[in-house]
Amino acid sequence: MSLAQLRYFVAVAEEQHVTRAARRLHIAQPPLTRAIRSLEDEVGAPLFTRTARGVRLLPAGAILLTRAREILDALDAAVAEARRAATDAPH
Numbered sequence: 101m102s103l104a105q106l107r108y109f110v111a112v113a114e115e116q117h118v119t120r121a122a123r124r125l126h127i128a129q130p131p132l133t134r135a136i137r138s139l140e141d142e143v144g145a146p147l148f149t150r151t152a153r154g155v156r157l158l159p160a161g162a163i164l165l166t167r168a169r170e171i172l173d174a175l176d177a178a179v180a181e182a183r184r185a186a187t188d189a190p191h
Contacts, residue, residue: 117154
């Protein structure tokens with residue numbers, strides 16, 4: 101599972117629509133769909149139910165969404181801390 105897959109998953113979950121998520125991520129829709137299907141294969145469970153109007157999170161997707169947000173938030177915090185340490189360090 102990659103960070104990109106987690107970012108893609110969060111975008112699809114928040115947009116509730118693959119095409120809108122692809123637009124938000126500045127990528128084409130087919131690679132996004134493939135990434136989500138690959139993530140579902142890796143998790144071993146469907147994360148979304150597909151509808152004519154978009155997608156809805158299934159229970160496994162809701163659990164993963166909570167954890168994915170925590171992971172991405174922790175990564176953002178770690179990067180920010182590292183940048184601060186780099187700018188605060190004497191040269």
